[in-house]
Amino acid sequence: MNNDHNNLAGEYIEAVHKSFTIVEALAERHTAGVSEVARAVDLPKSTVDIHLQTLEKLGYVVKNEDDSYQLSLRFLEHGGRIRKQTDLYQVARAQVDKLSNKVGEVATIGYEERYQRVLLYRTEPIDGLSDNAPVGQINRMHWTALGKALLSQLSVEEIDEVVETFGLPSATDQTITDRDSLIDEIEHIREQGYSVEDEEHINGIRSVAVPLDIEGENAAISTVGPKHRLTTDRIENELVEALRETTNIIALKYEHY
Structure with a gap:
């Protein structure tokens, strides 16, 4: 228990x-x-x-x-109502749908709550392949690109609290399980402005995420798909740019929501 x-x-x-x-x-x-x-x-x-x-x-x-x-299904009713009342969901959903259609991959919105990643929204293209995480899923932030993007918006002291509270258990052989390695990864994410998940949660799946620059909100968006489609070249030359364009639009719309 x-x-x-x-x-x-x-x-x-x-x-x-x-x-x-x-x-x-x-x-x-x-x-x-x-x-x-x-x-x-x-x-x-x-x-x-x-x-x-x-x-x-x-x-x-x-x-x-x-x-x-x-x-x-009473829980679904409550979850749906809570999500609908979330300003970020109302502003970002349509933009994430457009992102997904543009790149032809699954796109998601992640939110940090109580030092864990909550999957606020996801969209599934017809030919999309991802980790099939359900909306509302809560998991460890060090496992996914979304989670690491959320961690990049926390202080080192807060990250240490995350590690102390939840540990750094592995999901695959690629998962970061060492505190110092995680801190180094987060510093790298802050420098380049995006995070990459390379089979760290589920084998064969890669993801890239960009934090949302919205005051008072620790959130990020990502695109996720099979490793053979989310190549390093495609991430650096297509997906990061598409994600950044989407985050800029979301931040602007959120400011005037």
Whole structure:
């Protein structure tokens, strides 16, 4: 069970933590019975049963005919509403769509929240191939071009806090797992103005990202695709320029939104 709550300050409601731990366990498994969830979260079966029944009555989980449970689409409703209320999404979505059509690759918007990368939006061309990350996905910032672009907008002290909080686990053999190497990479990204992910999250996939220069927002946009299409030459001579043009338009529109 996740013990991050031990570091929380102030008032703390244990029952709320248990409910959301159960929700996260269901999200990872799609469907699961009471016993499986209880083992996953290290709670008594009777406790998990009560929480699941409560969540079902509130409409946040669905009970299947085989007595297993799964999350309901209520979460999709809330996520969609939150995203729609985000100014950056409203301003940037159309521009990212245009970017994707122009370069013929998947284009995405990433956002930093609580020192993790949130995938705010993505678009999928018909012939596009990417990591198939779902909208709303939250993951480690050092894994992706989007995440590293977000890290480049943080101070060294903040990056150290990211490393201390989440570590630098590997996703592939190419993942940066050393703090000093990460700092060197971030300094290089700041100098050149863009980040590259070279099979650091998923084998065969490359990505390039450019930070968005918007005051008060730590966000970036990227394009992602198979390594054989996102060559170094194409990144340097086509994609970075296209990304920068898009970020300039987004920043201008955001300023007058």
